[in-house]
Amino acid sequence: MTETSQTPIRRRLRALALALPLGLAMLAGAGPATAQSPFSAAVRINDGIVTWYEVDQRALFLEVVRTPGDLRAEALETLVNERLQVQEARRMGVVATPEEIEAGVVEFAARADMGPEQFLRAIGEEGVAPETFRDFVANGISWRNVVQTRFGTRARAQVTDAAVEAALAYTPRLEGAQILLAEIVIPVTPENQESLRADLTQAAADLNFNVDDFSEAARRFSAASTREDDGLTGWRPLNAVPPNLREDMVLLAYGETYGPVPLGPAIAIFQMRGLSEGAFRGPTVTSVDYATVALPSRATEEGAAAAAALRAEIDVCDDLYGQRPAGSFERVDQPLGAIPGDIAMALAALDPGEISFDVTRNGGATTLAVMLCARTVAEPEAGLEAVRQQVYVQALQRYADALLEELRADAIIAYE
Incomplete structure (x- = not known):
């Protein structure tokens, strides 16, 4: 993609688009008339307001950090959400402290390889007031405090070994x-x-x-x-x-x-x-744990009945030990390259607990039921702790989204 001429500061500011939330609902036609006073209310949220000046400043800040989309609409809806989030933070007594805000300013500026004062000067040259940026940081921290206080324990409880394994298996x-x-x-x-x-x-x-x-x-x-x-x-x-x-x-x-x-x-x-x-x-599969059960050919009534009974009796591989006599099934954990080709192809289409009846033996006289127990995948370069943190953050985000939806549903929001 073509790079247009930019100053070093502009290039560094552009990278900050990564740090801003995208995908917010767009409000069609948002924006004041040209004669609209910048300090009049653009929208009223419960007992608070958002002014057109704040909308203009936030839209300008989004433009400076190269956020795509309808910036005025996104600025307006984001500020509405932030008012509700800060109102909830005040109710809970977890509004961002001055120390948290200063730390947040330093952290955000560092993403552009700048110190806080240098960053404030850089955005100031583009017309963004320092208080606009500080409010942006403070609102984000206050909402983070709300979410962590209300849902941190519940989100941590969702970071199970099974959840981590699922994240490893399904994260491309x-x-x-x-x-x-x-x-x-x-x-x-x-x-x-x-x-x-x-x-x-x-x-x-x-x-x-x-x-x-x-x-x-x-x-x-x-x-x-x-x-x-x-x-x-x-x-x-x-x-x-x-x-x-x-x-x-x-x-x-x-x-x-x-x-x-x-x-x-x-x-x-x-x-x-x-x-x-x-x-x-997909993540690199190092080995596959699977089970096979020899049945009469599914083309026969006896084989079709046996396959149906197996599906009804077995939900996970461990059920085989209680439902089937010893020697009537085989369970192995093998490297992917060591698995017979026809079995490997059948396993490739299965999720854990699913059974394929597509493999045959003895010239078709035997149907070999193949059940996937689990896949072992290579640990990512960042380590398992990074995956655990990912699962935790995703759980928090689900709680946060649900709470914001609830706050919006209960709020009185009047666009001017």
Whole structure:
């Protein structure tokens, strides 16, 4: 993707888009009339308000750290949520302390490789007031305190060995993947700044899954040097794409468009043109624990009845020991490469506790029921503790989302 000219500070600020929450519900048509007083209420939340000045400042801050999307709408809804979150923090007596706020400012600035004063000067040069940033940090800390106080113990209880194993088994990992995109990059000018985002949103919709027209539009309108090659950026490492964009882009189908995305003094839309094979791989399976039970052929009445009885009697592999006589089944734990090919293929389609009846022996006279007990996967490079923390954070997030939904449902919210 084309990099437009940026100062070192702007480049570092751009990376902070990773730290901001994305995917908030958008409020269509949010925004004051041009004559609207900046300090009048944009929305009333219970006994509190959000002013248009706060909305403008938050939207500007989101723009400075290169957050994509409808920034005014996102700023308004985020501030509504934060008012409710801070009201709950006050009720519980866990509002962020000055010491917590200062530590949060230092931590956030460090993500841009800056000290706190340098960071405040940098965003100040873009028009963001220091109190806007401090409020952003304070609100986040207050909500974190609410969630940890109310749900920390319950979330910790969900970090079981089974949950960690499930996270290991179902969390895909990036492995040297590459992505091919086409891009249309349009500089922001005084003439187009009011309409460019909306125009590109419409263009992305019109060009969705239309590769030829996207290429033609790139040749005609894009300001990037890639216009000479139909907008193609060339293959590049997937991990070079900012994580907040990467998570969306890997889900795109061939020809699907994405954006608009702010790129400093320009805005771009992208189209998926290719994702290298193996872009995502499952965790490395080191061994498989499975059981086999020899039955008469399922083509016979006797075999069909035996298969049905096995399904009814057995939920997990350990049930075999109580339901089946010794010697009537075999349970093994083998490295993946040591498992017979037909059994390995059957196991590949199973979740733990599921049974396949697709394997046969003795020329089809015997059906070999194959049941997956468990897969052992390689420990991630970051270690099991990182996976445990991931499970804990995900549990907290579920509780946090449910609480915020409850707070919104119980609140009196009036948009002005």
